Structure formats: structure tokens, C-alpha cells
Amino acid sequence: MDLPIVVGVDGSEPSLRAVDWAADEAVLRGASLRLVYASLWERYEGAALAHDVGRSSEQIRAQDIVETAARRGHRRHADLKISIDTLPEEPEYTLVRESRHASLLVTGTRGRSGVAEALLGSVSLSVAGHAHCPMVVVRDSRDKQVRPGTHGRIVVGVGVGVGERPTTPAAVRFACDEARLRGAVLDAVRAWRRPAHGTTDHPLLVGEPARMHEEQAVEVLDKALHDVPADVEAHRRTVEGHTRDVLVAASRDADVLVVGAERHHRHFGLQLGRVAHGVLHHSACPVAIVPERA
Structure with a gap:
């Protein structure tokens, strides 16, 4: 049914x-x-x-x-x-x-x-x-109107689950389905941050920790999007910054922003992490919260 x-x-x-x-x-x-x-x-x-x-x-x-x-x-x-x-x-x-x-x-x-x-x-x-x-x-737009398919872009935040673990497969699948239904591009975004104190003991090592963090972000994106169907156009994007701020910025030209939520066995239902909580309050487009089935 x-x-x-x-x-x-x-x-x-x-x-x-x-x-x-x-x-x-x-x-x-x-x-x-x-x-x-x-x-x-x-x-x-x-x-x-x-x-x-x-x-x-x-x-x-x-x-x-x-x-x-x-x-x-x-x-x-x-x-x-x-x-x-x-x-x-x-x-x-x-x-x-x-x-x-x-x-x-x-x-x-x-x-x-x-x-x-x-x-x-x-x-x-x-x-x-x-x-x-x-x-x-459904977040309010500036003109208080709902217009489908305005941007042709579905954003999924990768690494937005509780504890900043990679986005759940369910969230990526949901984002893929939305992109396919709308004929839109899937834009997978992973935020990363450089360490507060970089290695400066040797000239050749300057910037190395930041590069490693960005490479790790790319790896997380590749793993999360490994099973994206061939009929969905998917773009990968790493952005330096706080995850909430990066996703709120990405929401400004998106039709839907998708984030994942993981079930806590010791609590009723799902518990929202700080990032999901933040984008629900500040996103410029509708936000989809997708639970991960245990």
C-alpha cells in the first residue's frame, strides 16, 4: 500500500x-x-x-x-x-x-x-x-510563496549526523530520490575545518594538516556517494567552515536541504544534533530531516 x-x-x-x-x-x-x-x-x-x-x-x-x-x-x-x-x-x-x-x-x-x-x-x-x-x-521564503523547482538543486549535508559522523545512507538516498523526481542536480556538501594550530616546524610542512583535513573530507564525500544512481547528476563540494554555516549558505540557492538524524537507543525516537537543529532554524529553503533505521 x-x-x-x-x-x-x-x-x-x-x-x-x-x-x-x-x-x-x-x-x-x-x-x-x-x-x-x-x-x-x-x-x-x-x-x-x-x-x-x-x-x-x-x-x-x-x-x-x-x-x-x-x-x-x-x-x-x-x-x-x-x-x-x-x-x-x-x-x-x-x-x-x-x-x-x-x-x-x-x-x-x-x-x-x-x-x-x-x-x-x-x-x-x-x-x-x-x-x-x-x-x-517548510521554511518561509522572503516573499512568503512556495515555488517548486526554483533552483533545480538538492543539497545534502555529508557529515551532519550526531557527533559529526558521515551522513546516513538514508539521507543520501532521500536526496537522490528528490533530485530524480525534480530533475534536479544533487549537490553533496562536506564542511571541514583546518586545525587551530598548524605545523610550522618545517617549511615543507606548512599547511599540511589543513590539506589532510580537506582530503579526508573528499574521502567522506566519495564514500557517501558511492552508490548514487547513474541517472542522478551528483556534484561533490568541500567547504572550509562550520558545518551549520556552510549548509545555511548552501540553502540559499537550493530547493531542499537534506540532513540525517540517527536513532539513540537510550532515548525515545530521534535526537537532533546541533547542526540539524541549527539548519532547521536558519535554512533559507525547506529542510528534510531523514532518520536512519537501525
């Missing part, structure tokens, strides 16, 4: 932009769309939602929210198969459970001010750390 793309909606404009992005993705994949609203969100955010849509909190109803989201999806793609559901549960619990039976989980951000728009909503951040399927957080 083909699994749907699940979108967490809450009535906010960022969540509706997530519906736009997910609808485009569903068409690419030949998948259906499932729109889910967890009704306990209203208890905590009803007043804010009312402010967003110009209605009193009493008028905000779960069914209205998912039906509005469904209409948005059908305006994007009239023939798209869309199902809706409202659940009387906490949103984090609902979406993590939904991710067990989804091909992809999609959420938006919830910024409402100049400061807040730079931050990631607590629900999206929590779910990103625990989802069982790949999850995409």
Missing part, C-alpha cells in the same frame, strides 16, 4: 504554505495527501489563531481548519487525492504517531513577529527530533 504524505495543519498561514509544498511533492511522487489537525492546539493557541485569521476564538473549529487546508491543496492541484482528520490529542504525539504510517511528514513554522519568524515552532522542532519517516519543515 502506498503511504500518504502527512501534513500537520493548525490554521496558520505557515501551515498552509506547508500544504502547498506537500501538494507539489505528492504530485511528484504520485502519492495522496493526508491533512491532520490535533485539536488540543486550540487550548494553547486559540487566541493567536484567531488573530491570524481575523475571527474570534469561538469560531475556530478543527473541521474548519482541515477543510480550509484541503481547499488550499485542491487549488494547488485539483485532482490530488486528499483526506482530512481531526484528533483530540497533543500535536507532537499525533504527528509522531502519524509518521509511522507516512512516506513523508510535512510541517511549517509558526513565526508571528520579526523575531519569531527567524525561529522554529516548538511543535515542528519536537516532532523533527522523533519522527519515524523523513520529515520536511
Whole structure:
């Protein structure tokens, strides 16, 4: 059975932009769309939602929210198969459970001010750390619009897992699939940093430690991309700098930024590393967090 793309909606404009992005993705994949609203969100955010849509909190109803989201999806793609559901549960619990039976989980951000728009909503951040399927957080663009295939480039960060270990094979496979679906180039990026104190005892050794670190980065890239299909155009790129900063810069002309997340056996679900956490907050394009199956 083909699994749907699940979108967490809450009535906010960022969540509706997530519906736009997910609808485009569903068409690419030949998948259906499932729109889910967890009704306990209203208890905590009803007043804010009312402010967003110009209605009193009493008028905000779960069914209205998912039906509005469904209409948005059908305006994007009239023939798209869309199902809706409202659940009387906490949103984090609902979406993590939904991710067990989804091909992809999609959420938006919830910024409402100049400061807040730079931050990631607590629900999206929590779910990103625990989802069982790949999850995409749709970051707001400058013009607040979702435009598919703008750059023709999918970026995968290599060496972005917990502890800076090489990116999981699942993340590379996901990035390859996205590149193939979109007819885009796969751009694999590995950040590296020169040692703080280079060897200067001998003139011939000046710069040698930095060269060795860059060569190691190239080796990691080659290993990570060893099994990339022949029909995917893949580029390798090593960049000196902090991994988060390198990937945020790469996101500025990418359609999707892909990073991996590894399961911790002593903790529930997935735990995000500092790099994944950082790009979720600051990426200029949608970010895909891909779990590695143990």
C-alpha cells in the first residue's frame, strides 16, 4: 500500500504554505495527501489563531481548519487525492504517531513577529527530533510563496549526523530520490575545518594538516556517494567552515536541504544534533530531516 504524505495543519498561514509544498511533492511522487489537525492546539493557541485569521476564538473549529487546508491543496492541484482528520490529542504525539504510517511528514513554522519568524515552532522542532519517516519543515521564503523547482538543486549535508559522523545512507538516498523526481542536480556538501594550530616546524610542512583535513573530507564525500544512481547528476563540494554555516549558505540557492538524524537507543525516537537543529532554524529553503533505521 502506498503511504500518504502527512501534513500537520493548525490554521496558520505557515501551515498552509506547508500544504502547498506537500501538494507539489505528492504530485511528484504520485502519492495522496493526508491533512491532520490535533485539536488540543486550540487550548494553547486559540487566541493567536484567531488573530491570524481575523475571527474570534469561538469560531475556530478543527473541521474548519482541515477543510480550509484541503481547499488550499485542491487549488494547488485539483485532482490530488486528499483526506482530512481531526484528533483530540497533543500535536507532537499525533504527528509522531502519524509518521509511522507516512512516506513523508510535512510541517511549517509558526513565526508571528520579526523575531519569531527567524525561529522554529516548538511543535515542528519536537516532532523533527522523533519522527519515524523523513520529515520536511517548510521554511518561509522572503516573499512568503512556495515555488517548486526554483533552483533545480538538492543539497545534502555529508557529515551532519550526531557527533559529526558521515551522513546516513538514508539521507543520501532521500536526496537522490528528490533530485530524480525534480530533475534536479544533487549537490553533496562536506564542511571541514583546518586545525587551530598548524605545523610550522618545517617549511615543507606548512599547511599540511589543513590539506589532510580537506582530503579526508573528499574521502567522506566519495564514500557517501558511492552508490548514487547513474541517472542522478551528483556534484561533490568541500567547504572550509562550520558545518551549520556552510549548509545555511548552501540553502540559499537550493530547493531542499537534506540532513540525517540517527536513532539513540537510550532515548525515545530521534535526537537532533546541533547542526540539524541549527539548519532547521536558519535554512533559507525547506529542510528534510531523514532518520536512519537501525
